[in-house]
Amino acid sequence: DTPLLEIKDLQTGFKIGKKYYNAVEKVSFKVDRRRIVGIVGESGCGKSVMSLSIMQLLPKGIGEIRGGEIKFEGRNIEKLSEREMNKMRGKDISMIFQEPMTALNPVFTIGYQLEEVLLNHENISKKEARLKSIALLKSVGIPRPDKIVDEYPHQLSGGMRQRVMISIAIACQPKLLIADEPTTALDVTVQAQILELLKDIQEVNDMSIIMITHDLGVVAEICDEVIVMYAGKIVERTDVETLFYDPKHPYTRLLMGAIPKMDEKKEKLETIEGLVPSIQKMPQDGCRFANRCPKAMPECFTITPLLAEDELGHEVACILYDNSRQVERVGER
Numbered sequence: 605d606t607p608l609l610e611i612k613d614l615q616t617g618f619k620i621g622k623k624y625y626n627a628v629e630k631v632s633f634k635v636d637r638r639r640i641v642g643i644v645g646e647s648g649c650g651k652s653v654m655s656l657s658i659m660q661l662l663p664k665g666i667g668e669i670r671g672g673e674i675k676f677e678g679r680n681i682e683k684l685s686e687r688e689m690n691k692m693r694g695k696d697i698s699m700i701f702q703e704p705m706t707a708l709n710p711v712f713t714i715g716y717q718l719e720e721v722l723l724n725h726e727n728i729s730k731k732e733a734r735l736k737s738i739a740l741l742k743s744v745g746i747p748r749p750d751k752i753v754d755e756y757p758h759q760l761s762g763g764m765r766q767r768v769m770i771s772i773a774i775a776c777q778p779k780l781l782i783a784d785e786p787t788t789a790l791d792v793t794v795q796a797q798i799l800e801l802l803k804d805i806q807e808v809n810d811m812s813i814i815m816i817t818h819d820l821g822v823v824a825e826i827c828d829e830v831i832v833m834y835a836g837k838i839v840e841r842t843d844v845e846t847l848f849y850d851p852k853h854p855y856t857r858l859l860m861g862a863i864p865k866m867d868e869k870k871e872k873l874e875t876i877e878g879l880v881p882s883i884q885k886m887p888q889d890g891c892r893f894a895n896r897c898p899k900a901m902p903e904c905f906t907i908t909p910l911l912a913e914d915e916l917g918h919e920v921a922c923i924l925y926d927n928s929r930q931v932e933r934v935g936e937r
């Protein structure tokens with residue numbers, strides 16, 4: 605069975621001055637149908653760049669896919685024309701962001717924005733689009749959808765706006781939803797409700813979700829599989845139970861320690877000392893995490909660990925684990 609999404613050796617660069625620097629460096633992974641895959645890491649690790657690459661929404665003239673492939677249902681989409689990609693967006697793949705206010709247009713009603721998406725992708729009348737919009741708002745748990753449909757984004761709370769964004773994103777029943785920090789701007793209770801909603805929608809609509817987050821708590825809540833990214837590379841990948849039961853990469857372990865307790869404020873999350881290296885200052889040799897890693901050894905600064913899996917399919921890129929070291933040796937020959 606072809607995976608829904610297959611990414612191979614993806615390299616996405618950003619132009620600074622005259623040079624391109626890779627924000628995503630040879631990343632490969634798959635998303636199967638009906639799965640929720642989390643991509644986790646601090647900001648600056650390449651998570652959002654990855655989602656913009658999949659959506660082909662990189663800033664023009666600045667961000668560019670420099671290598672690798674992105675296959676959606678077996679079809680290469682990294683080379684689609686603007687027009688072909690426009691057709692896919694919303695219909696096959698859609699996206700929600702952290703701040704719905706930036707994605708919603710403040711001058712149009714909620715109904716207008718929903719209808720626009722429906723009329724764009726489906727062969728239906730205006731009247732049908734309106735009825736469908738109300739039904740969609742209802743399906744994402746918006747109370748009195750027949751009233752809200754004529755309201756403007758600023759009239760709604762943050763949580764309600766995110767529900768509206770979700771209704772727009774799923775309007776044409778995409779097979780893949782990319783959710784980039786969809787709950788980060790919301791308070792804890794609303795966050796839990798939105799995650800619950802996403803889980804329900806995923807089941808009802810039979811779709812897959814890529815959940816991009818800096819918060820392992822979110823991952824624990826709804827993901828089936830997890831990819832941990834650091835400085836543009838995948839450092840660990842496994843199913844969610846294994847990740848929490850047996851985290852391997854020192855970076856993942858530090859992220860685990862940074863999960864806030866329910867009564868703590870979200871701001872406390874950034875507890876790992878040091879910073880993700882900027883893309884211009886990425887170390888070329890060795891492990892990119894070496895300068896922050898509590899387990900770093902001298903060879904970590906010279907040997908580049910490669911992602912390698914154990915017998916159970918748990919993948920990790922760290923020379924503490926034999927597999928990564930072996931692959932690197934093979935590669936060096």
Ligand code: SF4
Nearest residue numbers: 891894897904922923
């Ligand atoms: Fe730490 Fe070395 Fe493993 Fe990198 S390779 S995560 S520096 S132990």
Ligand code: MG
Nearest residue numbers: 647648651652
């Ligand atoms: Mg981001």
